[in-house]
Amino acid sequence: MKEKTILTGIRPTGNIHLGHYFGAVQTWKKLQENGLPFYLEIADVQALTDNFNQPEKVNKNVRELAIDALSCGIDPEKTTIFIQSMVPEIAELTVFYSNLVTISRLYRNPTVKAEMKQKRELFGENGESITYGFLGYPVSQAADITAFRGSLIPVGEDQLPLLEQCREIVRKFNHIYGEVLVEPEAMLSDTPRIKGLDGNEKMGKSLGNAIFLSDSEELIAKKIMGALTDTKKIKKDDQANPDVCMVFYYHKLVNLNHLETVCSECKNGLRGCVACKKELIEQMNTFLKPIREKRNYYLEHPEAIDQVLQEGTKKARAVAISVAQEIKEHMKIRYFE
Ligand code: TRP
Numbered sequence: 460m461k462e463k464t465i466l467t468g469i470r471p472t473g474n475i476h477l478g479h480y481f482g483a484v485q486t487w488k489k490l491q492e493n494g495l496p497f498y499l500e501i502a503d504v505q506a507l508t509d510n511f512n513q514p515e516k517v518n519k520n521v522r523e524l525a526i527d528a529l530s531c532g533i534d535p536e537k538t539t540i541f542i543q544s545m546v547p548e549i550a551e552l553t554v555f556y557s558n559l560v561t562i563s564r565l566y567r568n569p570t571v572k573a574e575m576k577q578k579r580e581l582f583g584e585n586g587e588s589i590t591y592g593f594l595g596y597p598v599s600q601a602a603d604i605t606a607f608r609g610s611l612i613p614v615g616e617d618q619l620p621l622l623e624q625c626r627e628i629v630r631k632f633n634h635i636y637g638e639v640l641v642e643p644e645a646m647l648s649d650t651p652r653i654k655g656l657d658g659n660e661k662m663g664k665s666l667g668n669a670i671f672l673s674d675s676e677e678l679i680a681k682k683i684m685g686a687l688t689d690t691k692k693i694k695k696d697d698q699a700n701p702d703v704c705m706v707f708y709y710h711k712l713v714n715l716n717h718l719e720t721v722c723s724e725c726k727n728g729l730r731g732c733v734a735c736k737k738e739l740i741e742q743m744n745t746f747l748k749p750i751r752e753k754r755n756y757y758l759e760h761p762e763a764i765d766q767v768l769q770e771g772t773k774k775a776r777a778v779a780i781s782v783a784q785e786i787k788e789h790m791k792i793r794y795f796e
Contacts (some may be wrong), residue, residue: 460745465490467610468500468543468600470739472510476669478653478662481712486613491537498607498775499533500532503523503549503766504543504562505600508593509578510585522587527672530753535767541775542768543603548779552602555790557595561607562626565594570620601625605640606779613646627711636789653712658705668711670743679747680740683709688732695731706732712740721728747762 467487475484489496501524506517521542528540543549564572571594575586582589600621604612605628612622622645629640652661655668662669670682686706692699701707701722721738724730749769757764785794 461610461641462495464498464608464641465611465613466494466604466607466643468502468526468603469503470502470506470523471517472506473520473664474523474671474673475531476664476671477709477712478655478669480531480672481650481653482615483609483613484533485650487538488763490613491534493785494754495605497538498609498688498702499528499538499540500543500603500775502543502600502603503542505603507595508590508596509574509581511590511592521760521768522764523673525755525768526754529748529757529767531673531791535771536702538687539774540771542772544778546606546773546776548776548783549599549602549606550605551783552786553595553599554768554788556598556601556628556632559628559635560598561597562594564624564627565597568597568620570617571597573617597621597624597772598628601628605629605773606709606782608641608778609780610641612643612645613648615652616647619645619647631773635701636786639785639789654705656682656686656705658703672747674747676744677742677779683736683740683743686736688735692732695733696728698723698728699732701725706735709743710735710739714739715747717742729765759784 462748467483469479469483487499489495501521503517503521506520507514515705529535540775548692572586575593576584578593597620601624603609604625612618614622622643626642629642632640654660655662655666656670657666657668659666659668668784669794670679674682683706686709688704688706689699689701691697704725706723707725710718714721717738721730725735768780
């Protein structure tokens with residue numbers, strides 16, 4: 460059996476929050492320990508498909524993401540972190556693959572459809588102003604994956620239609636040009652989506668309900684003080700239901716040793732919400748402290764980040780060059796020795 464290659468990507472549009480941490484980064488940390496090649500792509504070209512008018516934002520967030528990832532324990536000795544735009548072979552493959560996908564198939568991609576609706580400002584009320592680049596980003600994501608022979612792709616559920624589209628491209632390519640590409644498989648994370656401070660099913664930057672790894676102690680305290688609790692609880696010794704309380708929800712992520720007490724005191728009216736929030740603030744800050752310390756180190760040593768990104772990109776590019784070479788041979792794109 461051929462060795463598996465793990466590959467995943469993240470768009471540099473903002474800092475990492477707890478939703479990313481518990482939903483994705485934690486899995487990456489485990490995966491990087493199993494010895495398989497692991498690529499982490501910072502997908503700046505993909506981020507530009509819906510941020511083409513904000514190049515500074517994307518540029519700044521490439522480094523911010525790298526800092527966040529390293530601070531969380533992604534180890535560049537085990538994980539190849541690279542920048543998408545600095546591997547031009549990915550763009551080259553995107554052009555080749557674009558012949559293998561119909562426009563109507565892209566319009567039917569559920570992920571593209573859903574995102575198009577969220578981006579009415581850019582793409583129009585009914586998607587009438589959608590760009591060629593955004594509509595086609597699933598093709599470029601297929602290039603991200605196949606340029607490194609990625610075969611195991613850790614992603615969230617929302618990414619499954621993109622993976623399916625990539626598999627279709629791979630099959631069509633192999634059918635026409637010969638068996639060259641590997642059909643990737645999704646690896647779904649077993650953590651459900653992390654909810655926001657307001658109880659929303661999703662934690663998100665644009666929803667204003669997220670806790671970022673980069674938040675200061677003071678900001679964490681302010682955010683947690685404003686988190687949604689059981690709205691039926693009025694007085695501090697009222698009995699309440701921890702299952703509808705976001706403060707308890709986050710205790711479950713960072714205060715594992717003390718959970719039963721928190722839960723039973725809440726149910727029995729023995730703990731007020733303010734005290735409970737204060738305890739969570741302390742636990743959250745304890746959880747974030749080592750990450751924060753590493754972040755501060757990297758913020759003071761930008762040259763260390765540059766080195767990781769440059770070395771990772773160089774390593775990734777060497778692989779992409781050789782894969783692109785093989786792809787072109789099969790496509791008869793070779794004219795001189
Ligand atoms: N589309 C992914 C997201 O928004 C990011 C991504 C880019 C990706 N390239 C990838 C994920 C390749 C997996 C494989 O989260």
